[in-house]
Amino acid sequence: MDTDKCFHCGNEIPKKDEVIFDEKAFCCNGCKTVYEIFSQNDLTCYYDFQASPGATPQDIKGKYDFLDNEEIVAKLLDFQEETTSIVSLYVPHIHCSSCIWILENLQKLQQGIIASSVNFGEKKVRITFSPKETSLKRIVELLSSIGYEPYISLENYGETKKKVDRSLIYKIGVAFFCFGNIMLLSFPEYFEVNEYWINQYRGFFRWLIFGLSLPTFFYSASGYYVSAWKSVKAGLLNIDVPIALGIIVMFVRSTVDIIFDYGQGFFDSMAGLIFFMLLGRLFQIKTYDFLSFERDYKSYFPIAVTKIATDGTEIPVQVYDIQKGDRLLIRNQELLPVDGILISEKASIDYSFVTGEAVAIEKKSGDKLFAGGKQLGKVIEMEVLFSVSQSYLTQLWSNDVFQKKVEQKHKSITDKVSRYFTPALLILSIVSFLYWVFIDVTTAFNVFTAILIVACPCALALTAPFTLGNVLRIMGNKKLYLKNALVIEQLSKVDAIVFDKTGTITTNKKTAITYEGIELNNAELRLLKNVLRGSNHPLSRRLYDFIPNQEKLEIESFEEIIGKGIEAIIDGKKVKLGSSQFLKTMTENTHKKTKVHVEIDGKYKGSYVFNNQYRQGLEQLFEKLSHEYDLYVLSGDNDGERKILEKMLPANTTLVFNQKPDQKLLYLEKLQKEGKNVMMIGDGLNDAGALAQSNVGISISENVNVFSPACDGILDATQFDKIAYFMKFSKNAMRTIYISFGISLLYNIVGLSYAVTGNLLPIVAAIIMPLSTITIVSFVTIMSNIYSLKKY
Amino acid sequence: MSVIYFLITISIVVAIFFLYAFIRAVRSGQFDDDYTPSVRMLFEDELKKETNKNQINITKEKQL
Known part of the structure; x- marks a missing residue:
């Protein structure tokens, strides 16, 4: 067995977090607990079918309290009777035979579950249980505790059961x-x-x-x-x-x-x-049964959130019932369903669903919060400003393009x-x-x-x-999942491609920082951290967050030379941080990568490399595409990155900044009026309008099972550099x-x-x-x- | 030669029977998920092995 990988989930184990149990190495206590549950119930066969099949269970405390509400539960169940209930749950983690095996043996883990069967294609598990002995909430909590958290969203609520057309x-x-x-x-x-x-x-x-x-x-x-x-x-x-x-x-x-x-x-x-x-x-x-091409905000919004009643008690409330003036409690990892004002002191909101931007935004008490963000960290309280349908983001869906029938678009x-x-x-x-x-x-x-x-x-x-059926399958094997065969025809006719910036041409994974050079010891790291504390330069802030916490030291002298670096004396030692010119170490050609060099007491130590946040192969892809297509980059951000993009991308690429979701839609409409066949490549919910307006809307997704706005096709993010290949293939x-x-x-x-x-x-x-x-x-x-x- | 009426009738009836069986199988949802059953089929043995193990454990306990 590979000792560096977690026995349960297969992730690399950071040395200090390693947990050894039953002679097996785990990356965290969560994974160990799942293993414990399985071994106690004689279910370790789970690990026989596939090595490290599991997922780390997430902390879900309180997240499913709304399943105590019988009305909501009744909406989720497929079938309900006094002695038996049936529920179908979408579990995105289902990916191998071990998953099927464990999910079909649920009855061994909880009393009251009568039977369960997996539909692998749809990534769904159908559970028959006796409501007298167990409850939906307990089942969901069990699934979450073994790393198979089901995905329950507003879409499940009020969803009419589709009849299979055979x-x-x-x-x-x-x-x-x-x-x-x-x-x-x-x-x-x-x-x-x-x-x-x-x-x-x-x-x-x-x-x-x-x-x-x-x-x-x-x-x-x-x-x-x-x-x-x-x-x-x-x-x-x-x-x-x-x-x-x-x-x-x-x-x-x-x-x-x-x-x-x-x-x-x-x-x-x-x-x-x-x-x-x-x-x-x-x-x-x-x-592709496990993918959905018709998703709107409903697929991402929770069914219910916790409301704080006037007497201070916490009650789960259905999202559509939220009214202006209500006070809501948002827990860690929960989504804000409505616009509101933050009441708690601080919040850290991750808008990656909306904008594709992965770095969380800090909010202070009294700040406006927009629906679609995810709270990271502590529990927060907020006061509601608009109901769900009137919120800033959800208003986008009242636009006409979402009412149009897609079939009518082309012959x-x-x-x-x-x-x-x-x-x-x-x-x-x-x-x-x-x-x-x-x-x-x-x-x-x-x-x-x-x-x-x-x-x-x-x-x-x-x-x-x-032909199209075959091409559809080949593309599916290469991880471009198209809604239907007509999309291929559309793809071949495209003459203009519009890219979203954040999350599409940039990755929304946090950019990794790596260190190159002589390894720094703890004392030196402490010096660095303390020096960085005084600087407001963006790179300093990121490096500061990157270096593990250290104790505070008194700084003796500190000087920041703008555009170059920092020079400080601390604990009797002289620390220099900054560009290679500043340190006078022209060791290598550095214009491609962003680096911060470190020098302590006159000795050059090494450099921190900030890896490019743009997707791999971006330059080559644009270069290839620029010969045949008009290229556009639409961004919701300000034009801070214009210079970098202009340098990287071919000269005929049009860059447009400061675009709101509905402006993106209008921009595409404008291009279409000029007679262009436009393909939109986007990722976040803020691109949903543009994706719907475009002739072909492709959404890029890091995890195709979980997230993508409504579109004509979903592209796995790792295949981004193959876009040119897919275009050529469709032709x-x-x-x-x-x-x-x-x-x-x-x-x-x-x-x-x-x-x-x-x-x-x-x-x-x-x-x-x-x-x-x-x-x-x-x-x-x-x-x-x-x-x-x-x-x- | 009139046996040919008889034989052809039989052959058609057999064919109709198969058509009926096919339609029934489709209706019962047998073709909706074409992957899971192929995997599930392989589990049976594992499960049996395990129950055997349990039984052995139990008998051992009894002996003690």
Whole structure:
């Protein structure tokens, strides 16, 4: 076993915090406690499936007091009866088989839990328990105590249970059943020889096939009729129009054929076509169940907070019931649900959900607090200024962009092609009909229907779903999770990219400070800390926070030279801190990194390096993108960093500072009015408006399970430097689609040449249709995989 | 030759039975989560081993 890693959670163990228990090393008491709980209950198998699967339990004291409120609990439960209740809880930490195992053995840890089952894809655990023996609050506390804290937010409250739509699967099942049987029954006639028994039983076979085709025609294909009808009514000719037309013509003509004994009809092709097309639909739907693309502030706000009643008692109150003038108690790590005024002496508010800025902001008594911030540290009291819906942040969601249906924003590539394809097809069939009608009326009808049948754009309709579905999966493996396949098309059309600054092009992890040089002993650290105490320079403040607490020393002399450093005499020793010029140690090229050099008693010791807070690969990424796209950086901050950014980023990048959330939205709208297809890359709730307004909104997230505003796609923050690759890949995906459109049109032309001349036999149709489908599907799959390997 | 009516009827009935079984399986939610069951299946053995261990412990205690 690796001794440097915690046995429970796998984090590195800082030497002084190491806890040894049962011959195993833990990084903190929390992890040790979880191990203890498991070993007492004979559940140490947990560690067998995966090494260090756990998470450190968080301090949750009082956090779930609102679960004592029965009304709130009733809203959260899936099912409630006197003896059994069922609840589904979203647990973001679920990530491996150990998690499944421990969560499905909860009944061993608490009396009253009857059963629990995990849905790994959705990261949900469904717990059946007896409310007489335990309560939701106790279960939640148990889960939190073993490191599986469930995520309960305002969204869960009043959420109507979604019905799972499985109709596509049923339709495919039915279509496959019919397709298979029809194919088998059609075989004898494919090889028609005038044998006695075929002639004898032909009627029986044909009518059986007819019967089998009914479920496919009326049930499986029903979605196409609805869609085609809607598009005709809207005056657009989408791809479903020729499909529906083809299916209906196929069915009617085949029925006429067998009634008048003209032939066997095209039922086999029809069933196959419907089956393959439904399969394409299924393939295109790749959902990331554990992600949500529709999140708004409700997903982050708590269900209830603690209110201090006039008589001083603490009562949990539902967030929507908070009124102006109420006094609220906010604990460590709790979110402020409303705007208010701080009553307690001091608070330290982390606005990373809103702005992406990780450094907490200090507030003093009487300061205004905005909703969306998280209190770090002690318990605070605040007085409410606005109710939830009227708070500064939540007002953003009353903007119109959030009411718009996303589907309406653009037409898909297939629909665009079909706008030309459908009329061309209709014209061709009518022209050939008119031509034949003067020669032979029966042939004219045959030709007319044959054209509509063979031109039914099966391969055309399958191209986009299979390509985009495949690309969606490849991107998902590379940690860009897109909402649906349409986003890829949008991505390929983008010509302007807007970045948020804080949290997007900068990391929102605290910037690490590292020390390079001769190691400093404790006495020297004490000197440094005391010198830094007197300085107000931002770097001094950060370094001061970085050095562990030391006892106070009297400073004898202190001089700060602005822009250079500090020189101080302390405890009889001369300490110099500052830039390399100040210390006259030009040891290395230092312009890339921010460093503070240290010299004690005339001896150079080393330097503290402030690592760049910008994301890795930012410069290269912008450099690559700048050739093809207009780049913008929108920031809510003041322009303090303008100089640095101008130096780092390509010259054609537009930098805009001091943007409020709604101004960001308007800025994007302005760009769109100039005719640009804008992609917005942001991270915080303050970008939500801009993300919704943009053509493609991608949100960057350090932890995709927990946080991201509503958007079209979620990008794992570690993949930030690959944005250029994803853009290129989406363009190549579209190219693949265009090429295969060409191929499928080729098939159509071959089929049409049979149809126009009046020679379309059922067997030809039955061969062309699956053949074209298979070539198209394999072509696009291979092409998109090849493109995905291309580096950019 | 009329046996062919009989045989084809049987084959269709069998096929319909499978279709029905498939639809029932979908309806019961069997295909909603395609990952967890594959992992869960592997746990059974571990659990058994553990209960055995417990039983051994208990019997040992009894002997004492």
